[in-house]
Amino acid sequence: MEQRGSPDRTWYLVLDGATDVVTRSRDFARRALAAWHWLPAATQEERDAADDVLLLVSEVVANACLHGGGPSALLLDCDEERLRIEVTDGNPAPPVPVRAGPGARRGQPGGHGLLIMDRLARRWGTRPGPHGKCVWLEVAAPAGVRNPEPR
Structure with a gap:
């Protein structure tokens, strides 16, 4: 995956082979949000916007x-209008939302990540990659957040 945008507005974290990737990703996102x-x-x-970003990164x-x-x-890419979050993985199949009905896992935890993305992201989607796919989403930048600065 190539890096896009200027280095002060684009943060990239390699996760291949890493352990505890959810915590590592949240900490990385928290540092980026502080820099921005x-x-x-x-x-x-x-506060709500930052909490939403951390939840979306986790999901x-x-x-x-x-x-x-x-x-x-x-990949986190921030500008004055929005923050774009991208996660790549090795499975080319697009994500599938949980559906209600026969065979649904009622009362079971999990299975709601895409519903959370639908609710909190301004928009989201997927695109195929050379070794799987990229799931991306965008959230609006809060009105008080302007001009990200270099790391």
């Missing part, structure tokens, strides 16, 4: 662990 002045948050809107990385054979990389 999303944290510490001054308003409730900014998309966990989904790659459960359904994609493990994540290869996490």
